[in-house]
Amino acid sequence: MTEHHHCTCTSYADRARQETVAVEENVQVARDTYRVRFACEQIAEGIVPGQFVMMRLAGVNDPLLGRPLAMYNVVPDENGRPQQLEIVYRVVGKMTRRLSVLEPGALLEVWGPLGNGFPPTETEHLVMVAGGIGQTPLLSLAKEYLHRQTYGSPPRQVRQAKKVTLCYGTGGGEYLACVEDFQRAGVEVRISTDDGSAGHRGLVTELIRPVVESSDHPCRIVCCGPEPMMAATAQLAGKLGLHCQVSLERSMACGLGICFSCVAKIRDESGRWDYRRTCVEGPVFEAEDVEFQQHFSQLKQRPKV
Amino acid sequence: MNPTETPHPVRLDVQLGRLRLANPIAVASGTFGYAREMAGLVDLARLGAILPKTITQEPRPGNPPPRTVETACGMLNSIGLDNDGIEAFIAEKLPYLASLAPATIVSIAGRTQDEFTRMAARMDAVPGVDALELNVSCPNVTGGVDFGTDPDSCRRVVAGVRDACSLPVLAKLTPNVTNVVAIAQAAEQGGADALSLVNTCLGMAVDWRRRRPILGNVLGGLSGPAIKPIAIRIVYQVAAAVDIPLMGIGGIANINDVMEFLVAGATAVQIGTANFYNPTVSVKILDALPDALARLGATCVADVVGTITKQ
Numbered sequence: 001m002t003e004h005h006h007c008t009c010t011s012y013a014d015r016a017r018q019e020t021v022a023v024e025e026n027v028q029v030a031r032d033t034y035r036v037r038f039a040c041e042q043i044a045e046g047i048v049p050g051q052f053v054m055m056r057l058a059g060v061n062d063p064l065l066g067r068p069l070a071m072y073n074v075v076p077d078e079n080g081r082p083q084q085l086e087i088v089y090r091v092v093g094k095m096t097r098r099l100s101v102l103e104p105g106a107l108l109e110v111w112g113p114l115g116n117g118f119p120p121t122e123t124e125h126l127v128m129v130a131g132g133i134g135q136t137p138l139l140s141l142a143k144e145y146l147h148r149q150t151y152g153s154p155p156r157q158v159r160q161a162k163k164v165t166l167c168y169g170t171g172g173g174e175y176l177a178c179v180e181d182f183q184r185a186g187v188e189v190r191i192s193t194d195d196g197s198a199g200h201r202g203l204v205t206e207l208i209r210p211v212v213e214s215s216d217h218p219c220r221i222v223c224c225g226p227e228p229m230m231a232a233t234a235q236l237a238g239k240l241g242l243h244c245q246v247s248l249e250r251s252m253a254c255g256l257g258i259c260f261s262c263v264a265k266i267r268d269e270s271g272r273w274d275y276r277r278t279c280v281e282g283p284v285f286e287a288e289d290v291e292f293q294q295h296f297s298q299l300k301q302r303p304k305v
Numbered sequence: 306m307n308p309t310e311t312p313h314p315v316r317l318d319v320q321l322g323r324l325r326l327a328n329p330i331a332v333a334s335g336t337f338g339y340a341r342e343m344a345g346l347v348d349l350a351r352l353g354a355i356l357p358k359t360i361t362q363e364p365r366p367g368n369p370p371p372r373t374v375e376t377a378c379g380m381l382n383s384i385g386l387d388n389d390g391i392e393a394f395i396a397e398k399l400p401y402l403a404s405l406a407p408a409t410i411v412s413i414a415g416r417t418q419d420e421f422t423r424m425a426a427r428m429d430a431v432p433g434v435d436a437l438e439l440n441v442s443c444p445n446v447t448g449g450v451d452f453g454t455d456p457d458s459c460r461r462v463v464a465g466v467r468d469a470c471s472l473p474v475l476a477k478l479t480p481n482v483t484n485v486v487a488i489a490q491a492a493e494q495g496g497a498d499a500l501s502l503v504n505t506c507l508g509m510a511v512d513w514r515r516r517r518p519i520l521g522n523v524l525g526g527l528s529g530p531a532i533k534p535i536a537i538r539i540v541y542q543v544a545a546a547v548d549i550p551l552m553g554i555g556g557i558a559n560i561n562d563v564m565e566f567l568v569a570g571a572t573a574v575q576i577g578t579a580n581f582y583n584p585t586v587s588v589k590i591l592d593a594l595p596d597a598l599a600r601l602g603a604t605c606v607a608d609v610v611g612t613i614t615k616q
Contacts, residue, residue, distance in 0.1 A: 010343065012342050012559070013343075014344065016345050017585075056582055061378040061558075062378050063531050064378055064379060064578075065375050065380060065581060066382060066581075066582055102433045109583070111346070130462070248372070251370075251374070253373045253375075254581040255583075256342050256346070257342040258338035258342050258343065258580060259382070259384070259581050260338075260358070260367065260372070260384045260387050261372045261382070261384070262368070263372065274366065275367055275387060280342065
């Protein structure tokens, strides 16, 4: 499947802008999960699915660093021009806790678009696999593939997919966020929860095989979520002979490629791994190139300072 | 007041030994990649100098992640000099840096005195390098002598590099010593054109629930606003003890920070961690610099350098 390898080139933030923006809306959409919306035309105009922005609370030194947050959606103005960005985030630490209580008018520092994003590879049936808060980069991708919305400047051209499915797993039903946004966009949504409080009781990876095997079309997988779940999805995709791309999460300081914090082990053609910067060489990688972290759960949780 | 309305134009150029900079605002090694990464956000031509990420003789993969962790008003890093080695730097990174207007001050780290000397000679032989900064102070590499903590070895490394090349030489010193003045004097005796003060402060962060260090390499270097008072103290102490110019580094995030360092004794400054969380900070500071200098009645940067007085 080497013909699909589009997403491992370095993408410097040549079109990035840094802006101070005011919160327009910041609402809870599920347990510990919020959606914030703000106007930033230049970033909104250029950003494509799978790219992210760095965001920090303006005017404070603690928390100091920006946080990488995926673009959830671009909201156009009345003339159809990209105007606002929407970010959906889970409260996991100091910054997101403070972000979650911001009222409209509060100021944020934002820079982006950052990262490579999902390449617009032609696909008949796009199977999107999300765990935890990993659904957030996938709504815009689905809308793009279903020709509901275009992204980028000039607008990125994507061959319309015949079908898009979201396999979405969370700990419990109370964490399911924005499912109706996906359904409204025409996405078939399949749910799993650890506790069985919604959808299939079990792992989200258990939803993939039935979707693929019952599909009338050739499938391709994109995946975002906790590292063990992405590793399992990548393994399953390999077994099923399907092309799979994953969007990695790493702790970042800059998002620009200058701090070398966010490295992941990525294999080259010879099979040797090297540390690659997730922010400029990812966050989207070919699943078969990623050396997944064995004990990611120990790294993922930020210290609750 | 708009900078163009400044009544008496302020000269911004500064002299660091044999090295002349168009202005005193530089970006610190390890906080600006190889400059190409920032070309979309920062008007690079405006900077006084760019210090690319430290290079070593051989490629180094760097330390295992997590490599950084945020702390109160700062961050710890243990990147571990992740770089592709001197030859890849010369072939792939230097041509771009050389094409830019700012001075390129190449940061080098050797494992031995001989390696420092050989790297310096190699950099002297290629076009586009304006000066060297000797990283004798990275807290994240082990094995080999820690040149920045012993006056004699610091003097020998600087002197060896001076003999091996014709480039201006800066020594970047560590704050993690009892008496930084003695090491600064040793670097001066070795022939340093200027000193970069300071590298990161050795620190550690702990996840008590898992009873583990947070950083993959256990210890890391603390940077950001949290260390500014330490850096200013060292600039102030060293300025009183040496005759060579100083570049101040440590938590600089705005024009007030820059002015504090200049008045305390720095001739120029390097902006570090702030590039991470405010990528356009360097040009914002440059916008504000002429007025801040004029406010002290200065017509050039040197008019304010080291002008601090006790009550």
